[in-house]
Amino acid sequence: MITVSHLSKYFDGRPAVKDISVKYLPGQCSMIIGASGSGKTVLLKSIVGLLTPEEGEVMFGDTVFNRLPDEEKKKTRSRMGMLFQGSALFDFATAKENVMFPLEFFSNMSRREKSDRADFCLRRVGLEDIGNKYPSELSGGMQKRVGIARAIALNPQYLFCDEPNSGLDPQTSVMIDRLIQEITREYNITTVINTHDMNSVMEIGDKVVFIYKGEKCWEGSRHDILASDNRELEDFIFASGMARELKTLYGSGNPSRG
């Protein structure tokens, strides 16, 4: 479980995220949603320690992560996996070498075992045949899947995804969403996903936190998000013409799926 308590992060004295408290549970896909520039990525990077929050605590289990010394942080990080917005695959390595990279650093496996583990992870994301290709030779969707394979290589307890669907077509987006959900359930991972894609939220969002201007504005599940009367959340969800039309057709609540 991840517990975030009263977390604030400032840039040049101005708050990017302010006084955010939230809990993320294992086996669930928890979504952070909000408009571009609302503070989602700052929140996610503050949770994983790529940014240092000025106030508040981030706890992984019983450990206050953001107060740990660097060496201890490193140990905790080996239990985390992260999928970055642009995949962040290493250009100098093939897909398989990318997946093997964390194993090279943090496992005592033999070369053969590492290779087998990388093959297994690539197979798990449906990419058994592209191990020898470089990231530049892969499509955006494939890069995301290799990113997921790399993130799960060390059997992480925590998985963080920053905009996993950005730049992908709707079908590939759904495939990536389902893959993340399957992996989350299969390995009982605590998964936190940063997105502004409402399709993803409705597809896999077990828990949803809406960030507005750096503050937590709403919290709930995908089942009650459409029925919410939160003004800012409504403006965000029904920003597109199609969403407004659907709302008019079907009313404000009671989504047919979920």
Place this chain on the structure above:
Amino acid sequence: MRQVFRKPERWRLLARQFFNETEKLVINSIPLIALISVFIGAVLVIQTANNMTSPLLPKMYIGYMARESLILEFCSTMVCLILAGKIGSNISSELGTMRITEQIDAMEMMGVNSANFLVMPKMMATTLFNPLLTLMSFIMGLLGGYLLIELTGMIKVSDYLTGLRFAFNGYYITYSLVKTAVFSFIISSVSAYYGYWAEGGSLGVGRSATKAIVVASALILIFNLILTRIML
């Protein structure tokens, strides 16, 4: 800098990176440096010959002057200024691209000391092996002068070879190698710094590469003066 020189997490991976960087930054620079050195050596011979019109001056001084110019200044300072452009932009743009595409964040996220893994092998490869480029440049420069004389008959080859051997001071080689090692350290550390902390998208990568080359070149000139004052 402290992060760069920390004990590596895996020596085997560091060694692999070191050999990769040596190939990319040093071995791949051989053709460029060889080509420039041959032509500069030839030009030095022509310029020296044009300035030694007095019949009282022995022609062997052309070889002597070319040798001294090459070893004292060209093969270390000028070659490193050229390398500041080639290697500096390579290091800075590579690390800058890794920074803006979150590859460095991905390493940090895994708990890998990215500065140590990415920067230290580059600094080691250039500082240790660029002095060999200086030696090669010296030989190629002298060869350039020789080829010019052989092809044009400007002076006798025997005069040129006598000049090359005349009053040879081996300490100048040491001086040149030390300068190259220091300059290479400057090039790799400055360009790695600007690349590693690049921000502002692809324009930022370009800006960081330009800054890296300008700052490294300026530092090379300053340290050239300091080292020459200390060592000669």
